[in-house]
Amino acid sequence: xxxxxxxxxxxxxxxxxxxxxxxxxxxxxxxxxxxxxxxxxxxxxxxxxxxxxxxxxxxxxxxxxxxxxxxxxxxxxxxxxxxxxxxxxxxxxxxxxxxxxxxxxxxxxxxxxxxxxxxxxxxxxxxxxxxxxxxxxxxxxxxxxxxxxxxxxxxxxxxxxxxxxxxxxxxxxxxxxxxxxxxxxxxxxxxxxxxxxxxxxxxxxxxxxxxxxxxxxxxxxxxxxxxxxxxxxxxxxxxxxxx
Ligand SMILES: N[C@@H](CCC(=O)N[C@@H](CS)C(=O)NCC(=O)O)C(=O)O
Numbered sequence: 001x002x003x004x005x006x007x008x009x010x011x012x013x014x015x016x017x018x019x020x021x022x023x024x025x026x027x028x029x030x031x032x033x034x035x036x037x038x039x040x041x042x043x044x045x046x047x048x049x050x051x052x053x054x055x056x057x058x059x060x061x062x063x064x065x066x067x068x069x070x071x072x073x074x075x076x077x078x079x080x081x082x083x084x085x086x087x088x089x090x091x092x093x094x095x096x097x098x099x100x101x102x103x104x105x106x107x108x109x110x111x112x113x114x115x116x117x118x119x120x121x122x123x124x125x126x127x128x129x130x131x132x133x134x135x136x137x138x139x140x141x142x143x144x145x146x147x148x149x150x151x152x153x154x155x156x157x158x159x160x161x162x163x164x165x166x167x168x169x170x171x172x173x174x175x176x177x178x179x180x181x182x183x184x185x186x187x188x189x190x191x192x193x194x195x196x197x198x199x200x201x202x203x204x205x206x207x208x209x210x211x212x213x214x215x216x217x218x219x220x221x222x223x224x225x226x227x228x229x230x231x232x233x234x235x236x237x238x239x240x241x242x243x
Contacts, residue, residue: 029054030101033075033083035062037234039134039191040094041082045226046187047098051105095126098184111184118179125170125178125185133192136160140199141238150243160200164207167193171209182217190217191227198235 034041076092102112143149204211
């Protein structure tokens with residue numbers, strides 16, 4: 001509609017309805033409640049970039065506690081970013097959002113295969129990101145940045161090294177995390193790994209496949225457009241808080 005209003009001063013009912021019918025299945029843009037530093041938000045922004053889905057960013061400042069306001073809690077009782085709005089759908093959790101975006105706007109299913117067995121392997125690695133990679137960032141950054149606690153249990157760094165070992169093992173079985181081609185599981189893990197490495201640098205000798213995989217992903221246009229500067233900004237914030 002926005003495009004029509006801009007290009008035709010007084011669009012006739014016929015023009016409008018023809019436009020709407022023709023564009024019924026095309027993406028008209030989504031809304032993304034977001035904070036740029038957040039790894040899960042970066043995953044969704046990269047997915048939009050990959051799929052050419054225009055998105056309107058609505059900033060949610062966690063430091064100002066925007067996420068605890070009643071109107072935001074109505075959208076997401078878990079008070080986390082990101083939240084996606086697409087028409088009448090309101091969706092939280094970056095992994096659910098990425099899967100939805102590929103299913104709805106993907107030209108094909110390669111980023112999130114429809115084949116149930118292939119999809120199961122992508123889901124497995126998305127759940128690996130939810131249950132292993134992201135919590136191992138949060139276990140350090142929350143006490144450090146939000147609670148102002150400088151005494152990080154050294155075991156938290158061992159947990160990160162263990163996670164690198166898991167990634168290395170996955171990459172010795174397939175070229176990418178879930179298959180021999182890139183999927184949204186790699187995109188989700190990319191945003192986590194580019195923050196984990198700010199907490200514990202990745203030893204290229206110990207984790208050669210992980211290092212090569214990460215270098216390759218960092219060179220993609222979606223990473224450069226939507227991840228790089230924001231991951232760097234979070235890394236700088238982490239460094240400021242480290243003892
Ligand atoms: N599994 C969720 C995690 C989202 C999440 O925890 N986001 C953090 C920012 S990185 C957040 O909003 N934290 C605020 C809070 O937990 O209150 C996802 O992937 O979207």
